Amino acid sequence: METKVLPFDVNSYTLGVAFCTCFLSWVAVKRYRTEAKEESLHSLPPGPPKWPLLGNIPGMMMAGSSSKYLSDLVSEYGPVYTLYMGPRPVVVLNKYDIMKQALMDGHLLSDRGDLPALDDYFKGRGIVGSHHTEYWKNTRSFVIHSLRQFGVDRQSFESVIASQADILVEDIRKRGTFDPLLCLQSNVCSVICGVVFGKQYGLDNPRFTDLLETMYNALRAIEYAAVSSLVPGLHYLPGCSYQKFYACMDKLMRFFREEINAHDETLDPDSPRDVIDMYLSKIRRASPEDPTYGLFSKTNLEFVVNDLFMAGTETSASVLYWAILLIASNPGIQERLQKEVDDVTTHCDHVSIADAASMPYTRATIDESLRYASVAISSMRSTTSTMTLGKYRFEVGTWVMLNYEYAMFDPDHWSEPKRFKPERFLDDHGQYCPDEQLIPFSIGKRNCIGEKLGRMELFIFFTNIIKNFELVFPDDAPHPSVEAASGGMMRVPNRYSITFKDRTTSAA
Numbered sequence: 001m002e003t004k005v006l007p008f009d010v011n012s013y014t015l016g017v018a019f020c021t022c023f024l025s026w027v028a029v030k031r032y033r034t035e036a037k038e039e040s041l042h043s044l045p046p047g048p049p050k051w052p053l054l055g056n057i058p059g060m061m062m063a064g065s066s067s068k069y070l071s072d073l074v075s076e077y078g079p080v081y082t083l084y085m086g087p088r089p090v091v092v093l094n095k096y097d098i099m100k101q102a103l104m105d106g107h108l109l110s111d112r113g114d115l116p117a118l119d120d121y122f123k124g125r126g127i128v129g130s131h132h133t134e135y136w137k138n139t140r141s142f143v144i145h146s147l148r149q150f151g152v153d154r155q156s157f158e159s160v161i162a163s164q165a166d167i168l169v170e171d172i173r174k175r176g177t178f179d180p181l182l183c184l185q186s187n188v189c190s191v192i193c194g195v196v197f198g199k200q201y202g203l204d205n206p207r208f209t210d211l212l213e214t215m216y217n218a219l220r221a222i223e224y225a226a227v228s229s230l231v232p233g234l235h236y237l238p239g240c241s242y243q244k245f246y247a248c249m250d251k252l253m254r255f256f257r258e259e260i261n262a263h264d265e266t267l268d269p270d271s272p273r274d275v276i277d278m279y280l281s282k283i284r285r286a287s288p289e290d291p292t293y294g295l296f297s298k299t300n301l302e303f304v305v306n307d308l309f310m311a312g313t314e315t316s317a318s319v320l321y322w323a324i325l326l327i328a329s330n331p332g333i334q335e336r337l338q339k340e341v342d343d344v345t346t347h348c349d350h351v352s353i354a355d356a357a358s359m360p361y362t363r364a365t366i367d368e369s370l371r372y373a374s375v376a377i378s379s380m381r382s383t384t385s386t387m388t389l390g391k392y393r394f395e396v397g398t399w400v401m402l403n404y405e406y407a408m409f410d411p412d413h414w415s416e417p418k419r420f421k422p423e424r425f426l427d428d429h430g431q432y433c434p435d436e437q438l439i440p441f442s443i444g445k446r447n448c449i450g451e452k453l454g455r456m457e458l459f460i461f462f463t464n465i466i467k468n469f470e471l472v473f474p475d476d477a478p479h480p481s482v483e484a485a486s487g488g489m490m491r492v493p494n495r496y497s498i499t500f501k502d503r504t505t506s507a508a
Ligand code: HEM
Pocket: 127, 128, 129, 140, 192, 307, 308, 309, 311, 312, 313, 315, 316, 319, 375, 376, 378, 379, 380, 402, 440, 441, 442, 445, 446, 447, 448, 449, 450, 451, 453, 454, 455
């Protein structure tokens, strides 16, 4: 019998089948791997057990200090864990590398968490509390531009700070032994008045002292309101309402509104005198074709001004308050600072920014004060899109807490983190050597817009204090602690008194 030849080529058939099988297997394996990987991505990292409704707030309160509570959790759960602030999960990032990865990834962490108490009042206005919107981006960049316009990041602004430093030195000289916090706050705040209102104020002006007191009370009231609004319904309980916060804010806003209206009446858009004038000119010149039309208004300006004062006063004043305490507690450091300041300023009465280049030890001491003070303990952000961090994936709108304080005291990076050691910012030749892990002003797209102003104030105020006074604790009182006072959004020491011994008269 004749053998029939199959009507196709066996070799190509086998090859075709083999190819299809390989292809389908490859697709199946790839899909399985993707699914397995997605399954292994957890939405939230583990964290401590929580209470119903209240989450970890009671744990934090029982620990006595939120800083201690947060840092103790790192040893148990690692540098990324989840806390519950009320019923709401918050992912806490504790180390510099992890924070940097998240903060430098575009606008990934540029939103703020939605806190009803604050959102109801601010309604997205201002800069600090505003969400990740076109309004925030435009307002932020306009204010940065306005600050630059007035030379805030250049030496041309130095004369404003230097004249304020003279007033500070005279204020201190008159008082001798006292608690310098209010004096520091008023002089720092007066510099902001110079930038924003075009004029500086002193403690002899009752309107100004009222502003300082209201700001102080408002910051405390914001802390309470923020915590109360974490637990739904809590603000209906006695003592937990938002009323005090609203009352303080209303008073501050009235003050700023009056200043803005007075500026508006005398405004010359071609020759702005300060940040308020810059903003008002922008409103006057706005045209419907402008893409930012409608984003700038007098009401928004009130909130912007409020943010510059609230974010810029207590922060810089508290770092100086820390620095004075730490220098008085370390006579060896004080002596070395005095020598450097004296050597550089033998032929003049003032220390200026230009002297900084020849003052490595002073710059190192200021950096170490910023690290040790770590006044902005932490900050709450929210994700603008899905965020992957190691084996975790966070959905849009996940709250993320940046624990700056942990990064500033991280024992894996800073040797003896609880010791005040300016030398950590010096190289082997005694030259100033900044450390990228020092991030007191944060980093990324939502960092501090006042860093340059803040650093300038710190340098000029601090060096002129060191030049003029020896800092010693009064004989009749125990030495104050260099530990932070517990509680609050701002890391501040317990109140203390100090004697400022006039070095200029003792040298004469
Ligand atoms: C030593 C002084 C200062 C320190 C340590 C400091 C620290 C910080 C930090 C850590 C942030 C970021 C908070 C976050 O993570 O969300 C911030 C934001 C901010 N700071 Fe400062 N600051 C200082 C001085 C100033 C000054 C002098 C001004 C203004 C005149 C200012 C205005 C602001 C504003 C408006 C923001 C909000 C930025 C935004 O949300 O887009 N700060 N500051």
